Amino acid sequence: MLTQEENELMCRIGPGTMMGTYLRRFWFPAMMSEELPEPDCPPIRVKLMGEDLIAFRDTNGDVGLLDNNCPHRRASLFFGRNEECGIRCVYHGWKFDINGDCVDMPSEPAESNFKDKVKITAYPTQERSGFVWAYMGPADKMPEMPDFEWMHVPEENRGFAKFIYESNFVQAVEGEIDTVHASFLHSNLDAQTIAGAATTSGGRFMYNERWANFFVREKDYGLLIGARRPADADSYYWRISQWMFPFYTMTPREPGNGENSFVRCRMWVPRDDDSTWVFLSHWHRHRPMGESDLREIVSCRNLEPGKWIGKANLGNDYLIDREMQKTKTYAGLPRGTGRVEDAAMIETMGSVVDRSFEHLGTSDTAIIAMRRQLIKAARELEEGIEPAAVTHPEFYQVRSSSAVLPLDIMFDEDAEVLEEINVNP
Ligand code: FES
Numbered sequence: 001m002l003t004q005e006e007n008e009l010m011c012r013i014g015p016g017t018m019m020g021t022y023l024r025r026f027w028f029p030a031m032m033s034e035e036l037p038e039p040d041c042p043p044i045r046v047k048l049m050g051e052d053l054i055a056f057r058d059t060n061g062d063v064g065l066l067d068n069n070c071p072h073r074r075a076s077l078f079f080g081r082n083e084e085c086g087i088r089c090v091y092h093g094w095k096f097d098i099n100g101d102c103v104d105m106p107s108e109p110a111e112s113n114f115k116d117k118v119k120i121t122a123y124p125t126q127e128r129s130g131f132v133w134a135y136m137g138p139a140d141k142m143p144e145m146p147d148f149e150w151m152h153v154p155e156e157n158r159g160f161a162k163f164i165y166e167s168n169f170v171q172a173v174e175g176e177i178d179t180v181h182a183s184f185l186h187s188n189l190d191a192q193t194i195a196g197a198a199t200t201s202g203g204r205f206m207y208n209e210r211w212a213n214f215f216v217r218e219k220d221y222g223l224l225i226g227a228r229r230p231a232d233a234d235s236y237y238w239r240i241s242q243w244m245f246p247f248y249t250m251t252p253r254e255p256g257n258g259e260n261s262f263v264r265c266r267m268w269v270p271r272d273d274d275s276t277w278v279f280l281s282h283w284h285r286h287r288p289m290g291e292s293d294l295r296e297i298v299s300c301r302n303l304e305p306g307k308w309i310g311k312a313n314l315g316n317d318y319l320i321d322r323e324m325q326k327t328k329t330y331a332g333l334p335r336g337t338g339r340v341e342d343a344a345m346i347e348t349m350g351s352v353v354d355r356s357f358e359h360l361g362t363s364d365t366a367i368i369a370m371r372r373q374l375i376k377a378a379r380e381l382e383e384g385i386e387p388a389a390v391t392h393p394e395f396y397q398v399r400s401s402s403a404v405l406p407l408d409i410m411f412d413e414d415a416e417v418l419e420e421i422n423v424n425p
């Protein structure tokens with residue numbers, strides 16, 4: 001549980017807030033590259049970190065990320081003309097390039113130099129691995145991009161998508177590092193296993209034993225999280241996950257290197273205090289993603305048109321089916337459009353859940369540690385200590401994993417073994 005004051009401090013991310021200032025020290029995905037398919041294509045609206053922005057791809061193919069509102073009299077640049085290396089406001093024709101410079105001001109006399117004095121807020125962008133990344137912090141503190149393993153695998157070894165959770169980013173992250181919920185929320189009554197893992201040992205173990213022992217270690221990148229469940233008589237089923245500063249997670253699928261054994265990196269980027277962009281990148285290191293590997297990606301791309309949310313959503317009680325809940329699945333919530341089961345739990349807490357009412361158990365060990373790390377890092381920045389992770393892109397070269405291991409492997413004594421599994425499955 002957190003006090004209301006700590007909770008507010010952890011969750012509010014607008015300009016000038018303590019957490020907002022901290023998060024703006026990092027590069028993060030802002031959209032998928034495919035949303036701006038070609039030079040001079042229509043601009044799109046992008047809400048990010050509580051700011052209303054527009055993105056456009058200019059004539060050179062570079063992506064601009066600008067304040068939505070024209071600095072003249074605040075008309076929306078979403079309606080702008082994207083032409084000749086800039087976006088032109090259709091109200092009085094002022095034009096801005098991707099750096100935010102006003103490059104034309106045809107509504108003023110030719111001899112005026114007013115345009116040289118006007119700028120619009122513009123954030124630097126870079127494109128990598130299917131996403132347009134943005135940096136919204138101070139120019140003199142601009143760090144390197146995080147260097148994830150999935151940025152180095154062949155394109156066919158990856159799947160990616162994005163959607164929105166109608167909740168604050170912290171509770172979205174908490175849902176991801178809470179492995180125990182899978183044994184309930186995502187379980188199938190009829191098959192006695194877990195969603196998407198019907199034929200696998202991992203799905204069976206998670207159904208058979210619904211509790212887990214948690215082991216959490218603080219790392220340079222954030223947290224290494226081990227969750228251990230009884231498997232067969234002589235083994236445990238381990239799931240090794242990471243939470244990485246400030247809102248990245250990696251969670252495993254099935255043990256081994258077979259079907260459904262890909263790794264999942266999720267990036268939980270605040271749209272505003274009350275909603276979150278979820279960017280998914282799933283990958284295999286050694287082989288292309290197969291059809292079943294891509295099921296989750298396909299479902300996360302099957303959304304309500306134009307809204308980036310599942311067809312079953314907060315507005316329609318997620319289309320809960322009480323008959324299905326009695327007979328087929330634990331939750332009775334539909335699958336195949338977004339991550340409905342997760343969204344239904346995370347969003348209906350309230351967009352910024354009041355954590356002073358919580359009663360946390362041992363299954364919340366990782367969540368407690370993540371909150372502590374996040375608040376500590378933001379407080380340190382306020383005291384002048386810059387976040388270490390932003391100058392160490394290599395911190396992000398980790399990978400989640402799952403494995404069935406002998407009973408005598410202990411997290412504390414054998415952390416190196418587990419990290420090795422983690423790095424070289
Ligand atoms: S409001 Fe944009 S040019 Fe006037």
Ligand SMILES: [Fe+2]
Binds near residue numbers: 175181185186342
């Ligand atoms: Fe889940």
